[in-house]
Amino acid sequence: MGALDGFSGILQVFAATYLGGSILILLGQAAIPISMVISSIWLHTQYTNSQYFGAGIVTFGLIIVLGPNLSLAASNLQAIDFLDLETSNSFAWALVMILSCIPMCLSSVYKEKHLGEAEMDAIYLNGWVAIYQFIICLPLTIPIAMLGSPSVSPSELPSNLWNGFRCYLGHNSIYEEPYPDDCSRAPVYVTIYLFFNILYNILIIFILKFGSSNILYLAMTIMVPLGNVAFTFPFMPGHEPLASKDIFGLILIMLGLFVYRFFGELISKTMRSTRAQLFQECFDDEDILKRRTGEHSSELTEALIASSEPNERDIRVVQI
Template sequence: MSEDRQPLLSPSSENDIENDYIQYKIEKGDINKLSNKKPNLFKRINDYLKKSISKKTATILIFIVLYILFGVVNSLLLKKVMNSFSNYGFFLNQLTNYGYVPIFGSVVAYKLLFTNDIPKDTRSFPQFKFLIMGALDAVTGYFVVIGGIKTSGPLQQLLNQSVIPFTMLTSFIFLKERYSLIQLGGALIIIGGVVVSLIPSFTGNNSTGNMLFYNFFYLISMIPYAFSNVYKVIGFSTVEDMDVWYLQYFDSLYQSLVGTVLFPINNWLPPPSDMKFNQVIPQLETGAKCLFGINTLVEQFNSTSNTLLPTSCNYDDNTTCDNCHGAWIIVLVYMTVNVVYNVFILLVLKHAGATVFSIANTLRLPLTNIAFSFKFVMGSDASPFSGLSVVGLFIILFGLGGYRVGSMIKQKKASPDSATDVVTTPKVFPGQFGEIFAPVVLRKNIPPKTQAHLRNSFFGKLGISVPESKLRNQNSIYGDQA
């Protein structure tokens, strides 16, 4: 093609114009010669992320990452707190119950006095429902704290996953919920993983301080927790927007009151959580001393043979010596992190949804177990991996994946036009030990629509308006249901 017939903006001319412009800018000193080179890999990735990820998506990703991070730290600190009060389980249970009452109470008082965030219908919510929820959480917390003292951190995380089959069972009984074969298969695999994880405790072949009795004691905590999950769905299904701080205050208040009267159980427990009735007040006193860093149970030696006395701590595996140094700092940090962690639970649920939250919760499990093995994180409380614990972890993760997939398939197949509306509650009620998410489905029967409603709908589609007085006379779209 001759030069006079070549298009003005042909590819070659465009490149020439661009090169001439760059050379002109270089001569003027506006840019240097290096500007003609491609940007480095980091800058290209950064530019790509800016173009492909919106501000909303970036915010959600930050919430998810922070939720996982604070969830891992929350689990680590909880185990550190348990180890600091290994001889004072009952005191620790009271501390973790009553400790949150003033925190939530101060927020609720501020809201009631200076804001309108808590409406009248929320304030008139029946207190007996809070009482039932608090009682279930009190039993859960009691078994978690007492059983967790002699249950290693990684095993705690694995046993926590049993809340899913327990919740499925209680939903089957009380909510008439039915599950797909994929969901049932996932739940059975989770149970198998839990059993595999407990094998070292059965055989006594572990060096992590696990005791079979207290491992089962911790596992039992998932039963009242499952009942609590189901009751929260039933009890709060009529509330559109329950204020979280208001709920948490009354939950922690009733949880504390009920938890106080559970001390008779300690009378029949083996060491180190055994406590006779006449030892309740002395343990509260020594537990308070431990909170402020004062050790009561220390090694005692025979003055002549310089050997440990049979009544001394560390004489056998049942009673360990106090390790109360800096206990109040660990407790304070744990409670602070726990409150922040619960905030991120709500943020992820609100902005990302229950499905993303459950996936993030699944990812948190292996990360937490890995963190428990790091000595620079846990110090002397580090729990090294064992072959069976790793196998149990992979089995449980496989089961969790199957359960999540089955739940998503079932939710996708659910028809919104069916006579039974499937309502999956996205509400999670955070607790002092964090939340182990197990979605509960509430089914509500929708009565058939009346002929009057169908006729008015048809008229509306034709553009014929029905007088408001006529609609009111028909009571409701579902007919008279009084």
């Protein structure tokens, strides 16, 4: 789990460096079909028509929210050099973001499978996953630093890490142009991020424990319109006003999640209740018929006795 989460995080960090926020959120939704495929292969999960319908509603909501971004990205693809990995909207980095969903979904399905088989505390599990993720990713910092832009040689890596830690404490290390440090608010921002990231990972484990990886990634599609809402705040870089498509898209995504998670169960409960009611009505009709048949037989028996003196065999025949 630590290895899969680590590889996924590394790929996403690279992609986030060269892709815009809305495109990142869009490409992250590739986890929905990837998760459904992995679950069907590994866990032999079978999906109902209502689940497919709910996933379709979620997809439609995503298209509404990100439609303008998709058209803009399609127009920009004509001017992109696919071999230039430093291009901000590079097709290669978009593929990297999509590929990062594979180890992420594998880790989630693995957690779903084994959390269902063993009782384990979510905080305890998240702590050990984080430890192994750190151990596995630490040696990868050398090749990753060399692949970055600007690249960092192995000899410069210790000082680079130290300066990064000093920035977290609020101390600047680079004063020259064009990109001087501005670490005055770094302790607040990084600490807030770490707090919410830990809370986020713990909640993910709870969702996987009591739900499924498919529900997790469908629920995470709410980030698409909410991310656009976050970019309306004045302190966010590139902020812009909230559009009506974001509100409508959020409503559709919530509706799709409801259909995927609860619509099939509601239909099943309604059908069971209807069948039970029909059976009860049939039993009531049968009881009424028996009572009416019994009363009619008694009247016939009394009439025969009054009109004649039948033998016992005749009375039994009439009663039957």
